Structure formats: C-alpha cells, structure tokens
Amino acid sequence: MEELFKERKQKIISFRKLLHREKKVTRKDVPENIFVQCPKCKETILSQELEASYYVCPHCHQPLKIDAYTRLKYVLDEGSFHELYARMVTDPKIDFPGYQEKLARESKKSGLRDAFVCGVGRIEGMKVAIGVLDSRFFMGSMGSVVGEKVTLLIEYATKKKLPLIIFTASGGARMQEGIVSLMQMAKTSAALSRFQSHGGLYISYLTDPTTGGVTASFGMLGDLILAEPRALIGFAGPRVVEQTIKRKLPEGFQTSEFLLEHGFVDMIVERADMQKTLALLLRLHGGEKR
Amino acid sequence: MSLDKGLQALEELEQQILQENDEAKKAELTRSKEALYQETFTNLSAYDRVKLARDVNRPNVEDFISHLFDDFMELHGDRGGMDDRAVIGGLAFFRGRPVTVIGHRKGHTTQQNIEARFGMASPEGYRKALRLMEQANKFHRPIICFVDTPGAYPGDEAEMHGQGEAIARCLREMFLLEVPIITIVIGEGGSGGALAFSIADRIVMLENAVYSVLSPEGFASILYKDASKANEVCELMKMTARDLYELKIADHLIREPLGSLSRHEGRVYVELSHYLQETLDELTKMKKDDLLEARYAKFRRIGQMKS
Numbered sequence A: 001m002e003e004l005f006k007e008r009k010q011k012i013i014s015f016r017k018l019l020h021r022e023k024k025v026t027r028k029d030v031p032e033n034i035f036v037q038c039p040k041c042k043e044t045i046l047s048q049e050l051e052a053s054y055y056v057c058p059h060c061h062q063p064l065k066i067d068a069y070t071r072l073k074y075v076l077d078e079g080s081f082h083e084l085y086a087r088m089v090t091d092p093k094i095d096f097p098g099y100q101e102k103l104a105r106e107s108k109k110s111g112l113r114d115a116f117v118c119g120v121g122r123i124e125g126m127k128v129a130i131g132v133l134d135s136r137f138f139m140g141s142m143g144s145v146v147g148e149k150v151t152l153l154i155e156y157a158t159k160k161k162l163p164l165i166i167f168t169a170s171g172g173a174r175m176q177e178g179i180v181s182l183m184q185m186a187k188t189s190a191a192l193s194r195f196q197s198h199g200g201l202y203i204s205y206l207t208d209p210t211t212g213g214v215t216a217s218f219g220m221l222g223d224l225i226l227a228e229p230r231a232l233i234g235f236a237g238p239r240v241v242e243q244t245i246k247r248k249l250p251e252g253f254q255t256s257e258f259l260l261e262h263g264f265v266d267m268i269v270e271r272a273d274m275q276k277t278l279a280l281l282l283r284l285h286g287g288e289k290r
Numbered sequence B: 001m002s003l004d005k006g007l008q009a010l011e012e013l014e015q016q017i018l019q020e021n022d023e024a025k026k027a028e029l030t031r032s033k034e035a036l037y038q039e040t041f042t043n044l045s046a047y048d049r050v051k052l053a054r055d056v057n058r059p060n061v062e063d064f065i066s067h068l069f070d071d072f073m074e075l076h077g078d079r080g081g082m083d084d085r086a087v088i089g090g091l092a093f094f095r096g097r098p099v100t101v102i103g104h105r106k107g108h109t110t111q112q113n114i115e116a117r118f119g120m121a122s123p124e125g126y127r128k129a130l131r132l133m134e135q136a137n138k139f140h141r142p143i144i145c146f147v148d149t150p151g152a153y154p155g156d157e158a159e160m161h162g163q164g165e166a167i168a169r170c171l172r173e174m175f176l177l178e179v180p181i182i183t184i185v186i187g188e189g190g191s192g193g194a195l196a197f198s199i200a201d202r203i204v205m206l207e208n209a210v211y212s213v214l215s216p217e218g219f220a221s222i223l224y225k226d227a228s229k230a231n232e233v234c235e236l237m238k239m240t241a242r243d244l245y246e247l248k249i250a251d252h253l254i255r256e257p258l259g260s261l262s263r264h265e266g267r268v269y270v271e272l273s274h275y276l277q278e279t280l281d282e283l284t285k286m287k288k289d290d291l292l293e294a295r296y297a298k299f300r301r302i303g304q305m306k307s
Helices: A002-025 A047-052 A068-075 A099-110 A144-160 A175-197 A238-245 A256-261 A271-284 B003-019 B023-042 B046-054 B061-068 B110-115 B123-138 B156-160 B163-174 B191-195 B216-224 B227-237 B241-246 B266-285 B288-300
Strands: A035-037 A044-046 A082-084 A116-123 A126-133 A164-170 A202-210 A224-227 B070-074 B087-094 B097-104 B143-149 B181-190 B202-206 B210-212 B252-254
Touching: A035 A047, A044 A047, A068 A116, A068 A126, A068 A164, A068 A271, A082 A144, A099 A175, A116 A144, A116 A271, A126 A144, A126 A271, A144 A164, A144 A175, A175 A202, A175 B163, A175 B191, A175 B210, A175 B216, A175 B288, A202 A271, A224 A256, A238 B156, B003 B023, B003 B046, B046 B181, B046 B210, B046 B227, B061 B087, B061 B097, B061 B143, B061 B181, B061 B266, B087 B123, B087 B266, B097 B123, B123 B163, B143 B191, B163 B191, B181 B191, B181 B266, B202 B241, B202 B266, B210 B241, B216 B227, B241 B252, B252 B266
Parallel strands: A126 A164, A164 A202, A202 A224, B097 B143, B143 B181, B181 B202, B181 B210, B202 B252
Antiparallel strands: A035 A044, A082 A116, A116 A126, B070 B087, B087 B097
C-alpha cells in the first residue's frame, strides 16, 4: 500500500516538473518556435505537432492563425501558385498622419506589401484564381491596395473564365484611407456582379476574424460560403454590438457555428478538409484538369 | 468662431434686441447680428457641418419626398417577415414620370426617431429596399435614393439576421439594375449603411451633408482610443460634401442657404428638382449597356492603381 502511495507521489512530482518545464519553455529565452501556446485554451503545443495538424490546436481544436502563404500551401497543388499583382503598394501621396509610417512598420513586421495575396494555382489539377487576406498586415483591413487587388483578381477570373476562391480575414475598412476605403466595398462588389452574372463560380471561405466592410462585400457574396470552425464573423464587432444593446453577448455569438445555424454560411469546413472539399466543389461545377 | 459659440452669441444678441427700446441702438444691434450671422455660417468647420447634418430640424427624407414628388405611395415589407421603419420606400411621380423612391428615415422628434431607429436600418430594411429596386427595374422606373443615416444598425438581432449579407447584396445587385439610379445625400452618410443606397449613376450631396467610412466618434475611438476627439478628426476624415466632390465621388453639390437648411429650405428643393429633371433626361436616353458600363467605371476608378 505504502509502495503504491510512494509511486503515485513520485508520479505527481514528475508530472509537476513536466508542467513546470513546459511553462518555462514558453518564456522568451527559449526559441519560440519549438513550443506554441494555444491562444484559446492556453495549452502548450509542440510546433512540430502543430505543423502536422494544419495549425489546429490538438487540445481544443481551435484553428490558429496562419499566414496567406501557408494557407495557399495547404490548399493548392505543390508548386502550382503563381502570384499576381505582388508589387502593388499604397500610394505614398496619401498623407493621413502616421499612415505611411504605420504601413512601413506593418510591412516590416509581416514581410508583406499589403494584406492581400493573390494569383492563380491548381487544386487537384484544376486551375483557379485564388486570393487570401492576411490578418498579420494591418489586421487584414481593406484599403485601396486590397480593394484594387481583389477587383483585379475578380476581373482576371472573369476574363480567363476561372473559378474564384477568396479566403477572408479582416477587421474591415482601413480607417486611414477614409471614404476611399469604404468605396472599395462598392468596387469589389461591382466586379463580382459581372463575374457572377457571366456564370463564374465564386467560393468565399471566411476565417477568423471577418468583420465590417469585407463581410458586407465580397465576404458574403460567395455563390458558396464556407467558414472555418469557430471563426468570428460579423458586420459590427462584438464590442460595438454590446455597446448598442447594453448587455453582454452570449458565448458563441457571431461564430461560424452561429452563422451556420442562422443560415448565412453553407458549411463549416475543417482546415484539414479544405483542399478536398474545394476540389469536390470545383468538380461539382464542371471542374476538370486542364 | 465655432458654430456652437456663434449660435449662442446670436441668441444673446437677439435677446438684447428684444429688450432694447432705443430705435437707433436697436438698428445697430440688428446690423451686428447680421454680420455675426454671416461670420458664423460662412466659415464652418467639418465638425460644424456634421452637427448641421445631424440637426433634428433639418429636412428629412419625408420632407424631400413631399416637396419633390407627387402622389407618393409608401410600400412596405421585405417579404421575409418584417417591415423596417428605418427605411422608407415607395412609388411617386416626378414631374409626371413614375419613379421608385427609397431612403433612410429620420424623424424630427424623439418619438419619431425611436420609431425609425434614428435612420439606422436593419438587414430587413436593406432587403425591402432591394426588393423595391428590383421591382423598379422590372417596370423600367428610375430609382431615387436618399441617404441620411449614422450607419447600419449594430444590434444583436441585426447581426443574427445578416446585416453584412444584406448590405453586400445591395452593393452587388445595384450594379445590375438597368434603370437610372440617382442618390442624394441629404444629411449623414455613415459607413456601409449609407453605401448600400449609393450605387448610383450620380451621387448628389447637399452642401452641409457629410459622408464617411465611420462616424467621427467611432473613428476617433478606433484610431485615438478617445471618442471625444471626434471634433478634431473630422477635418482629417475629409468627409464634407466639398471633400467628396474633390475626390470625384460626389458628382454634384447643391448649395444650401446661409444659416443651414433647417431655416430656409425652399431654394434647395427647386435646385434639386431642376437637377433631377436634367439628369433623368440624360440618363434615360442612354443605352442600357452604356449606363451599366458608366456606373461600373464610376466606382472602378476609386483607388485604382497600376498593377
């Protein structure tokens, strides 16, 4: 009996040690790429394990944020991506105080020129026009560059008769560009009106977070609207909604699951199923290898 | 001098004039009142214009409808289960020509404003508007939209019922309507809620109307974490009718009489009516393809750059 207790105590001690050690490794002095802490459940995850699971937390199944190129790698056939309009940057003449400096910082931080990466690629051999909003750059906000690139991509897809896939992640309009940002909602919707009325297939795939002007334009205009699990999706942000109704919002309000329940997305697609789901949808719309 | 201080000083002068018995002094006070009046209303700041645009005494959509059109008949409902009172829509004659009229509704009293939710439309309001616009398209009626809203309603039900989807659908579908669309910004043009009625062949703004990506209060609280800086950010936001005209987003401006529209509005109706007549004549003569091409081009060039 005593043996048993001793053994158990030993186990607890070693477990605590393990816990302690794991806590330690999340600190700054250890290279941060070995372990990652899940922002949702706060569990510590091995980076290797994360990579193998498409950056979805193995403990709570929360999809963690991934950058645009990682997303494209998961979705497209290897080596098939050809980027378009990659060099486009914000007009340096826009003189809103501090904006150009902020753009430079965002660019340095993320290695991106703006928040939208787009081009052409193949999914199981089927050619698509594809774009991804990257929330690492300026919270994925839509200014003139994002609006212009989205519009050019749609126009390209219209001209080349390609299916169009856009992954969204955005805080909404980019305030610093004022009314011009707002008008990008109109511009992108205009391009979609042409693409879709010419028979083009547009799949929008909403990821965390998709709000404001992106939701109220190309986000919600997909012929098919897919969403990643547990993403925040809405027009007004939760804080603004709470201020309006003067009470707390219930758990799960404005999530993908909430939108599915209320009829605003067609389906929720796990990250691991992304490629095969898109491939199937393309085939259902006559997609063939070419 | 700011609008507030000017109005206060004018009020004080008015009192002095009333109490003054000496005719000569009274005349002099009246002259200085006139001068002050000129000064107060000629150099308005952007924030002053925001205040004028929001003034509850400013003519609202119903005032414009009753002065510009004949036989207005309001039509109700989104055919999905609701009639949003924040949006007014219906049929009318404009100088003998049938048109569809749509706008954000604001009231002149608190009671009216509560009913109309201060012009903040719900998804059902945008769906009602789009239904009426598609009906106009079917019956070849031009569409006249009036914009006067702080923004789309940001409540929980609005989110639940798809505010983003409802606005997005207006934006896309309006590019496909084969009838002329003219949008008149009469007061506040706030955010996506205003944009949903702005996909037009012509955007007209009244001199003291404003149009912005977000309310100045919201803008200040996002960028400077301080909603009370609204006053200062207005200039930066480039949201006045003049700014929008310079950016070539507004196509035409309607001058307001000195001293704000809520005092002498008659001339504005006359000028607007002339403009509508001329513009509708011009737009109805265009071939459908040309009309749609021009509408596309109008928005396509905003923020356009070399690829």
